[in-house]
Amino acid sequence: MNQPRFTLRQLRYFVTIAECGTLSEAASRLHVAQPTLSQALTDLERALRVQLCVRRRAHGITLTPSGHQVLRQARHLLRQAEDLESAASGQGSLTGVLSVGCYVTLAPTVLPPLLQGFSAPHPELTVEFSEDTQDVLQQRLLHGELDLAILYDMDVNPELARTVLHTVRPHVLLPADHPMADRSSVSLRDLEPEPMVLLDAPPSSHNTLAIYENLGLVPRVRYRPSTIETTRALVGRGMGYALLVQRPNHDRTHEGRRVVVKEIAEQVPSARVLLAWPRATRLNRRAEEFVRFCRENSAA
Structure with missing residues (x-):
């Protein structure tokens, strides 16, 4: 077997440089001198016989296509090295870093x-x-930046493996003084003429609009906030209603205004919550244990 011409230290330096975007910031994070870091990068490129990045004094570094490919593999190798060190210690305890997106x-x-x-x-x-x-989380998974990610089963890349954690049914959020607030359930057809607050965080908006399309309805979207708290705040002020999936465990907005959750009268599909990871990547021990824990502690 041929001896590798590069070291794990060089790989770790390269990954940090790529994540920081500049040699100076990477040197600060690693607590090493910038010339040392620069030389390690040069030695790694020489060992791999490929240019990993373009260095610009005033603009930091930019990864080449080969650099992006090596970055993904370098992250994988470093995590395997952490697993090996943990196993060799004989203690059986999990160490290192597990990166989870949600x-x-x-x-x-x-x-x-x-x-x-x-x-x-x-x-x-x-x-x-x-x-x-x-969309961002899935790209980070495929680029090796995350070990695992918790997602909705909506527009999931086929390159990702997944396990179902639980399912949840969409609901309507109304201001507490809405005329339909005392009903046990509300019809989207009855709400159709009213202004809607559409949570615009992919794929939430796509899924919400698909529900209306399947029912032959067209919502009157007035606001498109990108966070659930802003969505709840607008609803709390009576500026519209919202259709959401995730249910918070409180009925107050940040301003103290009350909102109410109502079941949807029409038949609408439930959403599945997944734990996902790249199919092409073998899970390390930390990720395997997290998957096992999630499966045992989630009602699918």
Whole structure:
């Protein structure tokens, strides 16, 4: 077997440079001298016989196509190295870093209990999490920036493997003083003439509009906030109603205004919440344990 001409340290330096975008910021994060970092990058490019990035003094670094490919593999190798070190210690405890992404509207209710429950028996493990839209999270998964991501089963890339955590039915959010607020359920047909607050965080808006299209309805969209809290705030002020999937555990907006959740009278499809990861990547031990924990602690 041929001896690799590069080191794990060089790979770690390269990944940090790529994430920071400049040699100076990477050097600060790694606590090494910038010339040392620059030389390590040069040595790695020489060892791999490929240019990984274009260096511009005033504009930082830009990865080449080969650099993007090596970056993905470098992240994978570094995580495998962490697994090997953990296994060799003989302690059996999980160490290193697990990177988890979560769709922005799911994060407030789904992420905290999972993180707390998983971290308790694994105190030596660091769980880093990111909140974003599904398109961004899926790209980060495929680029090796995240180990796992919690998503809705909507527009999921076929290159991602997934397991179902649970399902949830969409609901209508109304201001507390709305004329239909005392009903057990409300009809989207009755709400159709009223102004709507459409949560515009992909794929939430696409899924909401598809529900109306399947019912032959056209909502009067007046506002398109990108966060669930702004959506709730607008509804709380009586500026429209909203159709949402994730259900918060409180009925007050940040301003203290009350909103009410109502079931939808029409038959609408439930949304599945998934845990996803790249099919082409073998899960490391940390990710495998998190998948197992989520499956055991979620009602699918």
